[in-house]
Amino acid sequence: MAFSAFASGTVQEQAPRRKSRIALLLLLPGILYLVLFFLVPLVSLLITSLQAPSALGDIGVYETAFQWQNYVVSITQYGDQILRSFLYAVLATVFALIFSYPLAYFIGVKARNWPLLQNLMLVLVIAPFFISFLLRTLAWKSLLSDESAFVTGLKALSLLAPDAHITGTPVAVVFGLTYNFIPFMTLPLYAALERLDTRYLEAGSDLYAHPFTVFRTVTIPLSMPGIVSGVLLTFIPAAGDYVNASREFLGGTGTAMIGNVIESNFLVQLNYPAAASLSIILMVVILAIVTVYVRRSGTEDLL
Amino acid sequence: MIRSIPTDPMVQRLIRDAQSASLSRRNVLTGAGISVAALSLAACSTGPATAKPTAAADKSSTDKNIKWDNWAAYLDEDADGKTHPTLDAFEKKSGIAVKYTVAVDDNNTYYGKVKDQLALGQNIGADLVCLTDWMVSRLIRFGYVQNFDLSKIPNATNLTPSLKNVDFDPGRTKSLPWQGGFAGICWNKDKVPGGLKSVDDLWDKSLKGRVGVLSEMRDTIGLIMLQDGVDISTKWADSKFDNAIDVFRKQVTDGQIRNIKGNAYLEDLKSEDTLAAICWSGDITVINTEAGDKWQFAIPEAGGTLWNDNFVIPIGSPKKSAAEELINYYYQPEVAAEVAAWVNYITPVVGAREAMQAINPALADNQLIFPDEKTLSNTKVFRTLTAAEESKFGAAFQAVLLGS
Structure with a gap:
């Protein structure tokens, strides 16, 4: 999409091929940054994930080895939590998309003629960022607590069993994830829909297409870049999130996600190889899912 | 939805350029990766080294500033909550400036923050820190704390006799208790008017889904x-521990236990997500003053646990x-006595009770601050675990917490 700016009639000459020292020099800070803050930690994580308990036998003491079995142990021991993480992340992404699409469509297309309203709604979407993510999640914890108006109200209407509760259940965790990541879905969708040329929609209905057909064949494909980046921005952090599912926030013992398992292994059990191998598994799975997803939906949509 | 590359030659060239650019970047990264691998191999084992770190040289005579890391609500405050009267008096008397920081929220996270520096014998920025018995035991095992010069602490003889010889530090040469407390049971007096007597009462069906327990293994499993x-x-035999874990796991999977938390369990009590809980003695006094006199603490009939937080250097x-x-x-x-009157935990100092008579006679009879022989005989200290036990039992407890 961004290429449309270049698409003037004349074809430009080939980009310069000459290797320039200045270009390398300008790249250097970026490369150094990547090496120091991405590659070094990644390699050290990989090495840690293969460590074996030291002969000293004390807690948290490990030495370099090639203990690939760490991965097998992590997967068998925490298979449920790994699957659960991706299930929750997919659910949160789908719910966020369902919630955000109409919202973004309204802001980006319907509210075009009222710039004030449009800006106001955008501010409302971004406003939650002014308050810390942790505080907002804690606020939800008390809003959804057993004696809260919401829960007692549901019970009074018999929509919830008298001994049921919301905090500490998968419902609360998926809700928290969805809530926290909605702005990440809404903003890219808005950016894509804001550029939607409504004349295409008129053309569609002029050709007697059903409004749903127009939506399916015109609006969705044109907003695909927004959907793809929104889904990536929601799914990737949601799969690794450990705040919502944490027992201190919205989760319980039955909702632990991979992030919580890593935290427990790293901070409490001091089992660094397990924590490192789980982190690598998380990265590899996300990379695989994202690769397949981007391949299928087309990389050029991201541009 | 695989799409064909747009036909516009301009766009096609840009895409080609972008692709070749990413290839060359990858080459650069590969080269960098090799050098990184060499770098990381140089420092790749985790945990304490085999050689124990050595103590730093003492510069107290020239630099009169120290820093003390402690838990929240653990030192007396004036009415505004801005200054600590006893600490101010110390600064005036000794000429030593003390930077008091509430830096300990949890033994594990604090340890996670400082362990690498400790292993190298580096200054962690704190000259005094108060941590719980089992963590102090680990620090002593690894040689992460300094030996006291007891001739400089003559008042250490005021230490309660029962705390003088603990298994992790016989003779108290590396650690001295700051405050102690009990883990017991508590309940919401409005919602559970009958009260509770034992840990088994927590498993009563009427409390299903409304029971909280502590994420501190030695307290929760200790009480069970x-x-x-x-x-x-x-x-005790390992099987005793396993039995307790089985009880715990069953109550968690049955949904009897609502949640397992650290300090945050107080929020659940206040929001009434939990109506009864395994909790720490001093906290209940605090929330009763904060949120109305609603909760009652008791040591279970079968016994409660007793723990101490200790000064270490x-x-x-x-x-x-x-x-x-x-x-x-x-x-x-x-x-x-002045500190105890504010924090409501057990003071380890003999004679503080008599001193309290002068400050607040009512508190001098408070069993949670000055427990008598009868109260103390009903509490036990969880024994120090060996390194292997610490790993094994810790993993078993965490497995229940993670539902695995």
């Missing part, structure tokens, strides 16, 4: 083991003698 009639202060601290002077100050009965 005491309920089973196990003396947790002496060596980290290995890299260059202010040992100044830190010792501060410990000595707080071991004066009058000062200890």
Whole structure:
């Protein structure tokens, strides 16, 4: 999409091929940054994930080895939590998309003629960022607590069993994830829909297409870049999130996600190889899912 | 939805350029990766080294500043909550400036923050820190704390006799208790008017889904083991621990136990997500003053656990003698009583009770601050675990917490 700016009639000459020292020099800070803050930690994580308990036998003491079995142990021991993480992340992404699409469509297309309203709604979407993510999640914890108006109200209407509760259940965790990541879905969708040329929609209905057909064949494909980046921005952090599912926030013992398992292994059990191998598994799975997803939906949509 | 590349030659070239650019970047990264691998191999084992770190040289005589890391609500405050009267008095008397920081939220996270520096014998920025028995035991095992010069802490003789010889630090040469407390049971007096007597009462069906327990293994499992009639202060068979874990796991999977938390369990009590809980003695006094007199604490009939948070001087601290002077100050009965009157935990200083008679006679009879022989006989200290036990039992407890 961004290429449309270049698409003037004349074809430009080939980009310069000459290797320039200045270009390398300008790249250097970026490369150094990547090496120091991405590659070094990644390699050290990989090495840690293969460590074996030291002969000293004390807690948290490990030495370099090639203990690939760490991965097998992590997967068998925490298979449920790994699957659960991706299930929750997919659910949160789908719910966020369902919630955000109409919202973004309204802001980006319907509210075009009222710039004030449009800006106001955008501010409302971004406003939650002014308050810390942790505080907002804690606020939800008390809003959804057993004696809260919401829960007692549901019970009074018999929509919830008298001994049921919301905090500490998968419902609360998926809700928290969805809530926290909605702005990440809404903003890219808005950016894509804001550029939607409504004349295409008129053309569609002029050709007697059903409004749903127009939506399916015109609006969705044109907003695909927004959907793809929104889904990536929601799914990737949601799969690794450990705040919502944490027992201190919205989760319980039955909702632990991979992030919580890593935290427990790293901070409490001091089992660094397990924590490192789980982190690598998380990265590899996300990379695989994202690769397949981007391949299928087309990389050029991201541009 | 695989799409064909747009036909516009301009766009096609840009895409080609972008692709070749990413290839060359990958080459650069590969080269960098090799050098990184070499770098990381140089420092790749985790945990303490085999050689124990050595203590830093003492510079207390020239630099009169020390830093003390402690838990929240653990030192007396004036009415505004801005200054600490006993600490101000110490600064005035000794000429030592103390930077008091609430830096300990949890033993594990604090340890996670400082362990690498401790292993290298570096200064962690704190000259005194108060941590719980089992964590102090680990620090001593790894050689991460300095030996006290007890001749500089003459008031240490005021230490309660029962705490003088603990298994992790016989003779108290590396650690001295700051405050102690009980883990017991508590309940919401409005919602559970009948009250609770034992840990088994927490498993009553009427409380299903409304029970909270602590994420501190030694307190939660300790109370369950005491309920089973196990003396947790002496060596017990592994099977006793496993039995307690089974009870715990069953109550968690049945949904009887709502949640397992650290300090945040108080929020659940206040929001009434939990109506009864395994909790720490001093906290209940605090929330009763904060949120109305609604909760009651009791030591279960079968016994409660007793723990202490202890002063230690980290290995890299260059202010040992100044830190010792501060410990000595707080071991004066009058000062200890003043602190106890505010924090509501058990003071380890003999004579503080008599001093309390002068400050607030009612508190002098409070069993949670000055427990008598009868109360103490009903509480046990969870014995120090060996390194192997610490890993094994810790993993079993965490497995229940993670639902795995």
